[in-house]
Amino acid sequence: MLEGLDTRISLIYEPIADDLLQVEEKLASLSQTDMPHMAELLEYVLQAGGKRMRPAITLLAGNIYPHNHALPVIMGAAVELLHVATLIHDDTVDNSPLRRGRRTVTDLWGKNVAVLLGDYVFATSAVFVCETNNVRVIRRFSETLMDLSSGELQEYFSGSNSAPSRSEYENCIYKKTASLFQTASETGAILTDAPEDVVFALKRYGYNIGMAFQVIDDILDVMGNSQEIGKPVGNDLLQGVLTLPAINLMEKDPNCGPLNKLVSGNGRKDEAVVQEALGMLQDPEILSSCFAVARDYCTEAANALSIVPDSPARSSLLTLTEFVRERSY
């Protein structure tokens, strides 16, 4: 099993443990380069760990009809690399010093290295996905690349705009997070020639678990559990980005002073205003209605699995929705 994963996650990953190790080896092999400095940089970003949830979902979705292991392994590596590349550029744009409790590339080596390294990791993910030789999968992947980048741009500009509506928020978190989860599960199914209704069901699963995941991340960002998220609390508000809890509050009180201050003007926000807003967002009623949204997405993800044939991989996907749901209390 992968080092550092807790027992619960290890059990969920049980049916695909060997394949996930192969993904890990494929990622590690990237650091074997004779380009000066590169080995060190790649080793740093690829060993950053995390739960490897996206490749695990690809492997689990590709394990319902498990006649082919090689293609989901390649795809899992591609999906994780795309995720890593996005994080490198996000942290650069946000000037984030920390990610999962470790210093970011931009903090350690500067913005320029982070821009170029992110590009390189993007490129590597594209080369990996081409190894699948499957045009449908490659197309989904490139559409996801587009979702991710337009989602980031949208979020960036929303910081100097008015507060987003709930549907704008959903669209934004779909693009920046759920799109990749959806592609992770959908492509795992496509690459093992699952029937179309199963492909569609797994795609719906990926979408919903991705949405749940991001909603919970956004709630944790205002709740102050910085250990869980490994980055400073109130990070979104500091960037002028309003997420579900803030949208919830704005729906109740459109004239809310601190939030209106945060969405007007450019650049990094006033720390005192952020603290004041955080205080208002930590209202139990607001938080619990946001958590309910996340749980609804988890329920939808679980429901999507109803037509998927019973198997250890299906059970794991189901348990994963519970695992995500439990972060929502």
Added chain:
Amino acid sequence: MLEGLDTRISLIYEPIADDLLQVEEKLASLSQTDMPHMAELLEYVLQAGGKRMRPAITLLAGNIYPHNHALPVIMGAAVELLHVATLIHDDTVDNSPLRRGRRTVTDLWGKNVAVLLGDYVFATSAVFVCETNNVRVIRRFSETLMDLSSGELQEYFSGSNSAPSRSEYENCIYKKTASLFQTASETGAILTDAPEDVVFALKRYGYNIGMAFQVIDDILDVMGNSQEIGKPVGNDLLQGVLTLPAINLMEKDPNCGPLNKLVSGNGRKDEAVVQEALGMLQDPEILSSCFAVARDYCTEAANALSIVPDSPARSSLLTLTEFVRERSY
């Protein structure tokens, strides 16, 4: 014909004038987005002009066996978008205020917007290339993405290293420039089902004209013709990057003081040292031996066309080698 192209280039592009207009329309269509701010940004970077030499080469290579116009048009747009994305990130990393005499995205809107916009344009190029539905072409494209990004990283780190050897230089300009020219011509041929020997010949053509193009750019960077290159003179040396003229001088005089100062240490270099080095590099003997290298590449490009069937497109590709060669006197 495209606005702003000089008569000479317009004549060369004659056989593919209609297709090139379609590429231009495809690029312009990207700005029709309802994402706030995006239309303005995309319009700015996509109307930056330039000679559109890469898509023109794709279209000319795809016009030898001209039974299919649609695919080379899509590919031409993808190739140009990849080029534009690379420029946006390069200028960000180099802190360049100007490109082709216009202010850069990073200068006008800041580094963050430049990082995200570059990612978005990269993603768009990947979506376009998928529209060709041709796995071989998609794979070549993603390998080129990898060449471009590793070339940029290599060049970036070379600035805090020792002087590169001639073969390291060749490898670097292959990755950052010739690779995309090579893919531009090769994919044009592949997408029109040209026989394999013609595909190979056009690939060789693209490689050589791309190498010539970059060598000449590097010479112009030290020669001081800032009008021609549209950016400040000595830009490479300011970044601590030694190109062919400097490598040439180092081969003659390995202890050359100013050049050795420029390759040691990090960051932007001392302006006075750069000026001193520029004075030494503007030696006619050094410049003419560098121009000879560029002309050799042009000759190789022309030779590669020997097995390509005679046609107006072939004549244009040949004339293009002369056009590039003429920049080398």
